[in-house]
Amino acid sequence: MNAPSFRNWKSVQDEVLRRIHAREWKPGELIPNEADLAEEFGCARSTVNRALRSLAESGLLDRRRKAGTRVAAQPVAKATLDIAVIRHEVEGRGSKYGYQLLTRELTVPPARVCGAMQTPASDALLHVRALHLADDAPYAVEDRWINIGVVPQAHDEDFATISANEWLLKYAPYTHGEIAFSAVQVAEDDADILGVAPQSAVFAIDRLTWDKDASVTKVRLLFTPGYQLRTSL
Amino acid sequence: MNAPSFRNWKSVQDEVLRRIHAREWKPGELIPNEADLAEEFGCARSTVNRALRSLAESGLLDRRRKAGTRVAAQPVAKATLDIAVIRHEVEGRGSKYGYQLLTRELTVPPARVCGAMQTPASDALLHVRALHLADDAPYAVEDRWINIGVVPQAHDEDFATISANEWLLKYAPYTHGEIAFSAVQVAEDDADILGVAPQSAVFAIDRLTWDKDASVTKVRLLFTPGYQLRTSL
Numbered sequence: 001m002n003a004p005s006f007r008n009w010k011s012v013q014d015e016v017l018r019r020i021h022a023r024e025w026k027p028g029e030l031i032p033n034e035a036d037l038a039e040e041f042g043c044a045r046s047t048v049n050r051a052l053r054s055l056a057e058s059g060l061l062d063r064r065r066k067a068g069t070r071v072a073a074q075p076v077a078k079a080t081l082d083i084a085v086i087r088h089e090v091e092g093r094g095s096k097y098g099y100q101l102l103t104r105e106l107t108v109p110p111a112r113v114c115g116a117m118q119t120p121a122s123d124a125l126l127h128v129r130a131l132h133l134a135d136d137a138p139y140a141v142e143d144r145w146i147n148i149g150v151v152p153q154a155h156d157e158d159f160a161t162i163s164a165n166e167w168l169l170k171y172a173p174y175t176h177g178e179i180a181f182s183a184v185q186v187a188e189d190d191a192d193i194l195g196v197a198p199q200s201a202v203f204a205i206d207r208l209t210w211d212k213d214a215s216v217t218k219v220r221l222l223f224t225p226g227y228q229l230r231t232s233l
Numbered sequence: 234m235n236a237p238s239f240r241n242w243k244s245v246q247d248e249v250l251r252r253i254h255a256r257e258w259k260p261g262e263l264i265p266n267e268a269d270l271a272e273e274f275g276c277a278r279s280t281v282n283r284a285l286r287s288l289a290e291s292g293l294l295d296r297r298r299k300a301g302t303r304v305a306a307q308p309v310a311k312a313t314l315d316i317a318v319i320r321h322e323v324e325g326r327g328s329k330y331g332y333q334l335l336t337r338e339l340t341v342p343p344a345r346v347c348g349a350m351q352t353p354a355s356d357a358l359l360h361v362r363a364l365h366l367a368d369d370a371p372y373a374v375e376d377r378w379i380n381i382g383v384v385p386q387a388h389d390e391d392f393a394t395i396s397a398n399e400w401l402l403k404y405a406p407y408t409h410g411e412i413a414f415s416a417v418q419v420a421e422d423d424a425d426i427l428g429v430a431p432q433s434a435v436f437a438i439d440r441l442t443w444d445k446d447a448s449v450t451k452v453r454l455l456f457t458p459g460y461q462l463r464t465s466l
């Protein structure tokens with residue numbers, strides 16, 4: 001009671017989360033009301049309210065105006081992934097980063113690309129392919145399309161020494177995006193570049209980013225076998 | 234100025250985030266001080282402080298006591314993934330969910346399993362294998378070890394009609410965990426169960442959860458080809 005650690009809503013949230021995870025408060029169960037919790041935690045009722053609202057937003061609590069607050073019957077766990085620039089990811093693992101530009105050309109993309117990017121079918125986009133290395137070994141191959149209508153400065157960048165992955169972070173605006181993770185069987189040309197057998201299972205990250213209504217860039221990253229994306233729960 | 238949308242820290246945070254993503258405030262650049270921002274947004278300085286602190290915690294801003302606040306030179310994007318019970322994931326896609334228990338046995342696990350779970354090498358754990366289906370087609374195969382020292386009730390559950398994936402969410406406590414995503418070439422037995430060619434590339438989710446110092450469960454889920462884990466940025 002009156003523990004200083006419960007003075008702010010984050011610490012109240014942590015304690016509520018602990019009780020849910022420890023199954024002290026079980027899925028579907030009614031939890032004490034805000035006034036009782038405020039008394040127990042020795043904090044303001046508004047602090048408890050802030051913590052419970054936040055947990056309700058993330059789907060762990062189910063709040064009904066008159067029926068009170070219950071632990072969600074089917075709580076959804078959230079995992080947060082850091083999507084870093086590849087150079088920093090490699091350096092963060094203690095490896096030496098390397099980069100090789102493979103191709104860079106202004107060209108009209110295939111239908112699946114201009115379809116996803118919602119660019120006119122006849123518009124040329126900048127197509128950049130590059131290899132990222134860790135300790136001189138292939139780490140990931142990047143296949144990227146850049147909408148030069150939105151990022152005209154890309155015209156003047158040859159991507160010979162800086163990857164589009166890193167350059168865009170500095171110069172391209174974006175408002176939102178989509179990311180997808182999957183496993184793919186690598187085609188022969190990418191297999192050659194990655195130095196693995198064709199049809200090897202590789203981890204793929206597909207990303208499409210937007211600046212309001214206009215697509216900025218679409219990229220597929222294929223990682224050498226053994227790559228894992230990890231986080232804590 | 235004085236826009237009602239800037240009265241709370243979340244809306245201030247959204248606007249600061251927008252300026253960072255739109256590159257109005259570029260990576261590495263010094264941003265206006267709190268007093269100036271509070272005046273511009275027509276809110277309390279403490280509200281601006283709360284918003285900036287939150288963005289600094291997530292790595293987008295770099296705050297120095299005397300040098301002011303800069304946009305991080307290398308902002309890290311965060312992606313949040315919902316880790317739902319497989320039944321809800323399947324039903325959420327509008328498919329009919331199905332479940333088949335494959336094997337359930339109390340057995341001493343191989344070294345890599347008791348090593349990861351930090352259980353004594355001679356302790357038997359509950360090993361459950363099951364198939365999840367979507368519209369009667371294989372969706373994912375679950376291979377799971379349960380520490381019955383921590384979850385003794387699992388002894389009395391036959392997992393014939395409810396998956397361990399769903400049962401544990403209801404009955405097993407946990408304080409923290411680790412999750413990893415990767416691409417694997419599927420071995421012959423799992424390929425048979427999933428109805429795919431051996432060596433196909435499949436998406437793997439490995440999860441290990443803990444209740445304080447004791448491991449609760451270790452699971453590997455292998456999904457049929459074509460599976461994608463998606464989220465927005």
